[in-house]
Amino acid sequence: MGERVEVEPLATPFDTWLAGDPEVRKLLREEAVRQRTCLQLIASENFTSPAVLAATGSVLTNKYAEGYPGRRYYGGNQVIDEVEDLARRRATELFGAEHANVQPHSGASANLAVYQALLEPGDTVLAMRLDQGGHLTHGAPASITSKIWRFVAYGVTPASADPARPGEVIDLEQVAELARRERPRLIVAGATAYPRVLDAQPFREIADEVGALLMVDLAHPAGLVAGKAHPSPVPFADVVTFTTHKTLRGPRGGAILCREDLAKRIDQAVFPGLQGGPLEHVVAAKAVAFGEALQPSFQAYAAAVVANARALAEALAAEGFRLVSGGTDNHLVLVDLRPFDPELTGKEAQEVLDRAGITVNRNTIPDDPRSAFVTSGLRLGTAAETTAGMGPSEMARIAGLLVRALRCRHEDAEVARVRAEVAELCASFPPYPELERAQEA
Ligand SMILES: *Cc1c(COP(=O)(O)O)cnc(C)c1O
Numbered sequence: 013m014g015e016r017v018e019v020e021p022l023a024t025p026f027d028t029w030l031a032g033d034p035e036v037r038k039l040l041r042e043e044a045v046r047q048r049t050c051l052q053l054i055a056s057e058n059f060t061s062p063a064v065l066a067a068t069g070s071v072l073t074n075k076y077a078e079g080y081p082g083r084r085y086y087g088g089n090q091v092i093d094e095v096e097d098l099a100r101r102r103a104t105e106l107f108g109a110e111h112a113n114v115q116p117h118s119g120a121s122a123n124l125a126v127y128q129a130l131l132e133p134g135d136t137v138l139a140m141r142l143d144q145g146g147h148l149t150h151g152a153p154a155s156i157t158s159k160i161w162r163f164v165a166y167g168v169t170p171a172s173a174d175p176a177r178p179g180e181v182i183d184l185e186q187v188a189e190l191a192r193r194e195r196p197r198l199i200v201a202g203a204t205a206y207p208r209v210l211d212a213q214p215f216r217e218i219a220d221e222v223g224a225l226l227m228v229d230l231a232h233p234a235g236l237v238a239g240k241a242h243p244s245p246v247p248f249a250d251v252v253t254f255t256t257h258k259t260l261r262g263p264r265g266g267a268i269l270c271r272e273d274l275a276k277r278i279d280q281a282v283f284p285g286l287q288g289g290p291l292e293h294v295v296a297a298k299a300v301a302f303g304e305a306l307q308p309s310f311q312a313y314a315a316a317v318v319a320n321a322r323a324l325a326e327a328l329a330a331e332g333f334r335l336v337s338g339g340t341d342n343h344l345v346l347v348d349l350r351p352f353d354p355e356l357t358g359k360e361a362q363e364v365l366d367r368a369g370i371t372v373n374r375n376t377i378p379d380d381p382r383s384a385f386v387t388s389g390l391r392l393g394t395a396a397e398t399t400a401g402m403g404p405s406e407m408a409r410i411a412g413l414l415v416r417a418l419r420c421r422h423e424d425a426e427v428a429r430v431r432a433e434v435a436e437l438c439a440s441f442p443p444y445p446e447l448e449r450a451q452e453a
């Protein structure tokens with residue numbers, strides 16, 4: 013986590029309640045310090061509100077609630093039913109969907125449940141390849157999805173030197189060609205490392221032409237769609253899955269949206285098909301997050317996330333990095349390190365930046381000559397630091413700090429100086445100012 017920075021623990025109730033377990037309390041304090049003193053630039057991470065933390069840490073964790081509101085297998089679920097109904101109502105309102113299932117424990121569980129609901133083992137699915145930006149659950153060899161269903165993969169168009177048409181966008185011609193040849197039962201649109209807008213309409217047209225169902229995996233940009241910075245895929249997709257903890261800024265979890273005619277199949281696939289008792293404390297926290305995303309201020313947040321990513325991308329391009337697809341439309345930037353320094357791998361860059369207090373993840377770039385463990389790329393996201401209040405000028409400053417750390421990676425003293433500046437920058441943008449103020453009082 014870089015050099016340690018001394019700060020007081022946050023004044024959370026959890027800190028008080030953990031007095032009886034100093035070992036765990038110490039670790040939680042250390043992680044809170046890391047989050048407050050390092051730059052959080054992992055594209056899939058965010059800072060939840062204190063209200064989301066409170067619901068996640070609530071007594072609802074004590075309750076078993078297998079089933080759905082009004083149809084539970086255990087007694088005592090009157091309140092839980094209201095909590096889950098509230099979460100479902102807010103989710104359908106937020107996304108303009110007919111039905112929501114808020115029980116999936118994660119984005120991966122949500123995807124598995126959809127496959128289980130809509131497919132027979134061995135059915136063909138068309139999805140984006142992992143090393144082109146897709147997710148493990150889109151049929152990667154290491155994922156159980158590839159052992160149960162037959163995945164055929166599409167990718168992005170080749171990179172080009174023409175700045176007007178930089179390439180590396182979803183190859184829709186390839187999607188259409190593969191769909192006609194392979195006749196998939198399901199087409200999956202959505203990615204984990206794709207810096208452009210996901211347009212669901214052409215996928216709908218291809219799915220209709222070949223009689224396939226369309227699932228949009230909105231794990232990353234769910235908050236951008238909720239905040240109206242990106243177009244909604246809901247009118248085009250049969251099913252939409254998403255995570256609640258990435259740009260949507262809620263608790264760690266997943267959810268599924270679908271049309272009413274698929275609701276029963278989806279619900280049965282989640283429970284009893286895939287999961288047991290739902291995490292109702294997390295469902296309550298999802299309700300809180302959906303409520304927050306329904307506020308007008310969340311639209312300003314989503315727009316700021318996108319503006320910050322653009323500012324970060326421009327500053328990095330000016331420093332000599334190549335941006336995959338030439339830039340970004342969303343919350344993330346995928347950087348090709350090779351033009352900056354052909355010797356520098358994603359793995360080494362991530363390690364140096366960790367020492368400097370800049371938290372990022374290495375990532376393969378399309379057609380990466382290096383392995384997924386080493387990589388030639390870095391993925392950076394703006395969702396978390398935008399929540400903390402940073403703007404375009406901070407993004408430019410971050411790019412400068414990042415470049416200094418990478419250039420001077422063999423000089424420990426300079427990396428330590430960058431670390432100190434990072435801590436100073438973070439101190440002006442605390443993720444939980446409410447809790448810092450509580451402490452001063
Ligand atoms: C993050 C992600 C998931 C999985 O979410 P988890 O909550 O980590 O299981 C699924 N699909 C895509 C495209 C993702 O980016």
